[in-house]
Amino acid sequence: MRDGWKAWVRLTNKTSVAYEVGDPRATIDRSFGLMLFETGSASELESRNAEGTLPALRPATRYKPALPKILESQGSWHGVISAPGSLVARSWVRVVFGTLTAVGSTGDVLDDRVIWITDHAYRLRR
DSSP: OTTEEEEEEEEEOOSSSOEEOOOTTSSGGGOOEEEEESOOOHHHHHHHHHHTOOOOOEEOOEEESOOOSEEOTTOEEEEEEEEESOOOTTOEEEEEEEEEEESSOOTTTSOSEEEEEOSOOEEOOO
16 A cells, blocks of 8 residues: 555454454544564563553554444454554564453453454564
């Protein structure tokens, strides 16, 4: 994308509970998007998360197709998320999905609210 970024993504709910995805622009914590890291290492993600120093979210502003309001148990959504603005060359990118809010009780096994940062990272070329 010349005037911004885009990512082809898939979100699958492999739990027994439905999660509300809602309108990602409704509140600041409902954003899907990208985070840029110095390395692709999982230990950088883990340590920055533990220290509360995660990079700023680059929120998506467009979703094709639109996000579902509810992601049912065993359901999935796939499409393209995108936004204007440049990304830092040669940084490592992780996709952020969240905040997802449980519909009903999750019991003691799952959190009621989930923000997922992908395990896999992609290195930007330029």
